[in-house]
Structures are given as C-alpha cells and as structure tokens.
Amino acid sequence: MNKLYNVTCAKCGARLSVYEQGAIGMAGCYEREEANCPICNAVVASKRTDGILTAELLSK
C-alpha cells in the first residue's frame, strides 16, 4: 500500500490519508479511480491508476 498524500475532506473537514493499492503499472488497465471520505462518503481524491484508491482517517 502506497501512501500518496494527506487531504482534508471539503465536506466534513476530516483529515485523511490517501493510499494507492495494487498498482502494477500495466498499460491499458488504467481507469479513473476515486477515494471516498470514510465519514461522509464525499469524493476526496481521484487519479488514473491500475490500482485502487482508498482514504483512511488520520488520528483525530
């Protein structure tokens, strides 16, 4: 699991870390993936990747 960056949810203000999982760089398999806030489900990040994006809550 590869940490990309931290972000603050624009909707609820939660501090989140965005991770990319499973990316192997396979050409032709790239899709637009989105990470959702675990609190309010707003989209907090998006990237073209062949892995998946996830957002995890930072310590409060």
Ligand SMILES: [Zn+2]
């Ligand atoms: Zn949120």
